[in-house]
Amino acid sequence: MKLKFTKMQGLGNDFVVLDGINQAVNLDRQQIRRLADRHFGIGCDQLLLVEQAQGQADFRYRIFNADGGEVEQCGNGARCFVRYVHDHGLTQNSEIHIETLSGVISPRLENNGNITVNMGKPIFEPERIPFIADQCALTYQLELPDSPVTICALSMGNPHAVRVVTDIARAPVATEGALIEQHRRFPNKVNVGYLQVIDRNHIKLRVFERGAGETLACGTGACAAVVAGVNLGLLDRQVVVSTQGGELTISWQGHGEPVWMTGPAVTVFEGEINL
Numbered sequence: 080m081k082l083k084f085t086k087m088q089g090l091g092n093d094f095v096v097l098d099g100i101n102q103a104v105n106l107d108r109q110q111i112r113r114l115a116d117r118h119f120g121i122g123c124d125q126l127l128l129v130e131q132a133q134g135q136a137d138f139r140y141r142i143f144n145a146d147g148g149e150v151e152q153c154g155n156g157a158r159c160f161v162r163y164v165h166d167h168g169l170t171q172n173s174e175i176h177i178e179t180l181s182g183v184i185s186p187r188l189e190n191n192g193n194i195t196v197n198m199g200k201p202i203f204e205p206e207r208i209p210f211i212a213d214q215c216a217l218t219y220q221l222e223l224p225d226s227p228v229t230i231c232a233l234s235m236g237n238p239h240a241v242r243v244v245t246d247i248a249r250a251p252v253a254t255e256g257a258l259i260e261q262h263r264r265f266p267n268k269v270n271v272g273y274l275q276v277i278d279r280n281h282i283k284l285r286v287f288e289r290g291a292g293e294t295l296a297c298g299t300g301a302c303a304a305v306v307a308g309v310n311l312g313l314l315d316r317q318v319v320v321s322t323q324g325g326e327l328t329i330s331w332q333g334h335g336e337p338v339w340m341t342g343p344a345v346t347v348f349e350g351e352i353n354l
């Protein structure tokens with residue numbers, strides 16, 4: 080099978096994007112892992128599939144982690160999705176509505192080329208994250224082999240644990256992040272963000288992503304970190320998030336309101352691969 084693909088990135092969080100409307104795409108877990116492999120395939124953190132919407136939206140957006148698992152949401156991917164459907168003439172609309180596993184999101188292409196996405200409302204009820212806890216709380220103590228750690232837990236359509244640290248460069252992202260990702264209290268596993276407050280409108284963030292490991296940036300992770308920081312009283316409602324791959328602007332007006340994310344999306348190259 081030959082597949083046309085586009086390699087894209089949003090702040091260095093990289094994607095293989097496939098048009099499932101104009102070519103037949105039917106991949107199993109092994110094939111997705113191979114496409115994502117940086118030595119034997121194209122290489123990416125996530126594979127994004129553009130499909131016809133099933134309901135009223137413009138498109139259906141499916142997301143697969145590098146480990147082959149399908150997931151609910153991807154913020155940097157949402158911006159790349161918009162850039163892709165525009166550049167490939169699949170739509171002319173600057174605002175589109177796209178179905179994801181966690182509901183419809185509505186990205187908008189700005190005149191300056193950036194993309195703003197309404198990422199929906201954060202979810203705090205433990206059973207909806209899902210996270211095992213007796214009740215909903217601002218922070219939770221999570222048991223780890225050495226000693227417990229304090230986390231915020233929430234969903235941006237996908238599950239996130241957020242830790243506040245004082246020195247992002249020394250945060251145990253690969254070691255502790257991997258333990259939290261697989262923790263028994265997160266039945267669907269979890270993305271783990273480490274946030275350092277620079278000031279009330281600026282944070283630094285690193286994320287150990289579920290199914291992909293540490294990436295250069297995570298859009299939903301940035302949304303989750305800002306929501307957690309606002310809830311903890313550490314941040315104002317509009318925040319610049321510095322990741323290893325660049326900057327995102329996140330704003331959230333508080334409970335019951337959606338989170339807005341603005342940032343870039345870039346095409347790197349296009350090609351065709353034999354599977």
Ligand SMILES: N[C@@H](CCC[C@H](N)C(=O)O)C(=O)O
Pocket residue numbers: 092124125144150151152153154155156237238270288289290291294296297298299300
């Ligand atoms: N990179 C993404 C998130 C991709 C999915 C995530 N790893 C998960 O398993 O939920 C982003 O930009 O949000």
